[in-house]
Amino acid sequence: MSTAQHKIGSGFGARSTADDVLRGIDLSGKLALVTGGYSGLGLETTRALAGAGAHVVVPARRPATAREALADIDGAETDELDLGDLESVRAFAERFLASGRVIDIVIDSAGIMACPETRVGPGWEAQFATNHLGHFALVNRLWPAIAPGGARVVSVSSAGHHYSGIRWDDVHWRTGYDKWEAYGQAKTANVLFAVELDRRGRDFGVRAFSLHPGGILTPLQRHLPKQEMVDRGWIDENGTPLNPEGFKTPRQGAATQVWAATSPQLAGMGGVYCEDCDIAEPAPADGTRTGVSAHATDPEQAARLWELSAELTGVNAFG
Numbered sequence: 001m002s003t004a005q006h007k008i009g010s011g012f013g014a015r016s017t018a019d020d021v022l023r024g025i026d027l028s029g030k031l032a033l034v035t036g037g038y039s040g041l042g043l044e045t046t047r048a049l050a051g052a053g054a055h056v057v058v059p060a061r062r063p064a065t066a067r068e069a070l071a072d073i074d075g076a077e078t079d080e081l082d083l084g085d086l087e088s089v090r091a092f093a094e095r096f097l098a099s100g101r102v103i104d105i106v107i108d109s110a111g112i113m114a115c116p117e118t119r120v121g122p123g124w125e126a127q128f129a130t131n132h133l134g135h136f137a138l139v140n141r142l143w144p145a146i147a148p149g150g151a152r153v154v155s156v157s158s159a160g161h162h163y164s165g166i167r168w169d170d171v172h173w174r175t176g177y178d179k180w181e182a183y184g185q186a187k188t189a190n191v192l193f194a195v196e197l198d199r200r201g202r203d204f205g206v207r208a209f210s211l212h213p214g215g216i217l218t219p220l221q222r223h224l225p226k227q228e229m230v231d232r233g234w235i236d237e238n239g240t241p242l243n244p245e246g247f248k249t250p251r252q253g254a255a256t257q258v259w260a261a262t263s264p265q266l267a268g269m270g271g272v273y274c275e276d277c278d279i280a281e282p283a284p285a286d287g288t289r290t291g292v293s294a295h296a297t298d299p300e301q302a303a304r305l306w307e308l309s310a311e312l313t314g315v316n317a318f319g
Helices: 018-022 040-049 063-069 086-098 127-143 158-161 178-204 219-223 225-232 255-262 299-313
Strands: 031-035 055-060 078-079 106-109 152-158 207-212 273-275
Touching: 018 040, 018 255, 040 078, 040 106, 040 127, 040 255, 040 273, 055 063, 078 086, 086 127, 106 127, 127 158, 127 178, 127 299, 152 255, 158 178, 158 255, 178 207, 178 299, 207 255, 219 299
Parallel strands: 031 055, 031 106, 055 078, 106 152, 152 207, 207 273
Antiparallel strands: none
């Protein structure tokens, strides 16, 4: 089967920063919305977009913390949003739509990783609910502001998508919870969401992308015991990274999502998974966890997940 998952020779790479990919790009007059835009990669994404002239809206579960983190960034504003609470998503979207503004860029950067078994809303597994369903509901509710400007929507996934496809018989892990496989399912959902959103949105000029930002030590690891990170070879007993060259800095980690959101090299394209500031290749047949797995870009699974997500959230901008 043919695929658009092939490198285009962007000229950037794993060590490029968000500022590098924005060099020469003027975002004056553009409005970007960045979930999680006040911590880790999200904060560097907000900083870079605002530095290029964009006005950045940062909805946050902890608005006071967000305001403090963004205090030195001109052109950033905050509002309250808890992606694990669909009522909070609805309320934020209504407030934003009431402002009458049009969105040019959406970057779904907020997320949780490998947390202990946690339930939110009507008993949903927290990683699937927060990383995927909350963003699904948010984008669909904001569609009246996204469609008019032909926005780019960027869904931040991870190489973790290789850990698991969608568990269609038990998406909420009612039995046999595994924190890493649950994270993998949520990250696969992020990719499939971009595939189907791009298919549905392209007639409106809206294009969607997903990506792996790279390995970065950020607050995303907050649920991991120190010993687990030691055992994985990430850090030593003192918390020092064991392989600094194997990790990106936050500014490097933010680069691929900023590139996907703004690069003129992607004009007329969409629905693809990116890494290291380029389109990723398909994962090799030997099972190496690089590139993108076929289960995450399957258009039939993407359509099926969309319908399931619409049923669960009660939101669907496309009828």
